[in-house]
Amino acid sequence: MVVPAVPEIIEEEIESAVDSRNESLPSLRELGPPDLVHLVKQSIKSGNKQSGVYHHVTGIDASSSASLAAYVNTIIYSPNDKSSKVISGLYCCYNAFSRLDMRVEVKIPGGVESYCIDERGDKRVASDALWMETFLCGVLRAYAYADDGGGESIKKIIGVRRFDPITSTEMEHKFLDAAERLFFKGPQLGSEPEVQVPNIASNHLTTGLISYIHTTGRYTSGINLFEKLRTRDLEVSSLLARVMISADEEVQAVKLLHDAIGKLPMDYSLLDCQATFCQSKGRLDWALECAKRGVTAAPSEFGTWARLAEVYVGLEQWDLALLTLNSCPMFTYNDKDFPRMPEPAHVLLPVLRESILDEIDEPTNYDGDQVHQSLRKLHAAGYKGTFLKAYSLLTEITAKIGWDQLLRVRSQVFVMEEEYRSEKQTGSNQNVSNPNASTVALRGTPSPVINGNTKPEGPINGDTDSQADDEETLHEKHTSPKSPLSPPNSATIVDRSIEKPEHSITPEVVKSGSDSTSDVPPASAPKYTQFHNKRLCERWLDNLFMVLYEDLRIYTIWRTDMARAQSESSDYRKSAEEWEILGELAERLHHFPEAVEAYQACLRARFSPKAMKGVLRMYEEKGRNGEVLQAMIRLIAWQYRWYSEFSPALLRTVRKLIENEGAVKVRSIVQATSLPQPVLDLTHRYVELCVAFRSSGSEG
Secondary structure (H helix, E strand, O other): OOOOOEEEEOOOOOOOOHHHHHHHHOOOOOOOOOOOEEEEEOOOOOOOOOEEEEEEOOOOOOOHHHHHHHHHHHOOOOOOOOEEEEEEEEEEEOOOOOEEEEEEEOOOOOOOEEEEEOOOOOEEOOOHHHHHHHHHHHHHHHHOOOOOOOHHHHOOOOEEEOOOOOHHHHHHHHHHHHHHHHHHHHHHOOOEEEEEOOOOOOHHHHHHHHHHHHOOOOHHHHHHHHHHHHHHHEEEEHHHHHHHHHOOOOOHHHHHHHHHHHHHOOOOHHHHHHHHHHOOOOOOHHHHHHHHHHHOOOOOOOOHHHHHHHHHHHHHHHHHHHHHHHHOOOOOOOOOOOOOOOOOEEEEEEOOOOOOHHHHOOOOOOOOHHOOHHHHHHHHHHOHHHHHHHHHHHHHHHHHHHHHHHHHHHHHHEOHHHHHHHHHHHHHHOOOOOOOHHHHHOOOOOOOOOOOOOOOOOOOOOOOOHHHHHHHHHHHHHOOOOOOOOOOOOOOOOOOOOOOOOOOHHHHHHHHHHHHHHOOOOOOOOOOHHHOOOOOOOHHHHHHHHHHHHHHHHHHHHHHHHHHHHHOOOOOOOOOHHHHHHHHHHHOOOOOHHHHHHHHHHHOOOHHHHHHHHHHHHHHHHHHHHHHHHHHHHHHHHHHHHHHOHHHHHHHHHHHHHHHHOOOHHHHHHHHHOOOOOHHHHHHHHHHHHHHOOOOOOOO
């Protein structure tokens, strides 16, 4: 069996990495960092000269001290390093349930000692119950820190060996048994950044379970697990229904949802599952009612509002989609518990001989000078969590109706800057008793204009104060003949006295839907009546409009210049890094053919896992299985090159290919590729794993 090479990060001071891990224990919030393996080496030639080296690892069986000691021994007795010998080794594995760091220390000569360290640095005895918790946390971390094939996770932490934590049905039984025993402790682990309050159905344990089931296709095992848990708590029904739908048991899933919602009518996880299912079947009218009830059940959760906005986008009710998006509660993104280590003295990153492939092993130059300044300043590339989802919804609307129409709809539902200033002046001249725009907007109702079919009421060519730094630049770009876009404008932060509401549209208003037309004031109302019916745009949403404008501006310039170059039969030159950024940009804006075009141009210049992953998605959508496997071989080899033998996303792709084509045909296509045999064997291992789990199609 081929295993990834062992990276070595050499410390300035011995055990400084362990000290750094000890200091970080009180600040860990969720699943904890990857496991730390620390070795003390002694030079054979230099006598007593010692050095400390370490690396991180995920996916190792942490069910007992013996299994961790066995891993340390494989490193200690590795035949690769003949210039020094290991005199001690330490394996650190975090237990997120009990907030303890489990330690296994191997001394040579000597023995093995296991213990655990609490947040204060005190030693404790490691019991069997603690080891079971640690085992489960280790599996969840393996999925949480796994790379999706694009290389982003691999680049975040240097020198991490990633192993598949579950390679047999026996390990699966062990994993699911531990998950069943500890299931109701799941909320202690935290949740995904889009979830504000972890609960039984939304936490890192359930996320890991669902990810494992979808990756391996072991739906029957998942259904059996959630069936047993459902007898103890009905809230598990939403998880069971999701697995049933994935397993193509939709009739049973619908019956289950009907019965569960009858008993738990305000469970937002059940309502969200039902809305998602109705969306997938094209019944957006049914999905709308479910999504509205979901918002009523959990108005402080981002997911319920985002689901309602998705449904409104599907129904092409753009004004209500923007109002709903404006009401989404946004959360600060908290990244995973990545390790914070001191600056190393030296880093050794050996290459696995079996992963050597010329096209992926070419030296890569990430010199920032090769990237144009405008491409480096695209803020949308850094969005994560709730802001990433909200931006995706905004770009989806833009892709469907265009930027100009989006601004028209925006001006109809939100108070614009010039409109606010005019109203404020009019109000002061007429001695209006309450000129506060925020209060007036909150007491109003949604604009009766549907789908943006009328002209905007206020100018849309000003700059918001929140983007003062970009004012001059945006004005120049607006007046440039290269860009047909107009920058957005709203009264988000015109006056510091304006109140910032938590939700500018209440669940009751959303539930009423398009019935808001009944609240339209009479024609005899004062001049500013329409102003009363508008909302105040949240600061974060106004910033998203500005970021979207910049994305569209860069995209328009790119496509215009490229079309001009093609018409003149001249070369359009960009560096590989720039093509990769342009591919991401087009993908964010839902221009997928253009994204694939940029990714392919990047791959012609040099190998990029992100670009290859983008092309792979296109191959999958078009059913070009031969090209899918060609891309998979290269991505898997690149993963092994950077010490990762396990990628759930790539394993899922291989499993789906086997379901469609059969294991024998997939093996034949891989074997017929004119690449080195060791590289092909790496892909064969993924196929063998699907066969071991008896995935559909693995028998033929």
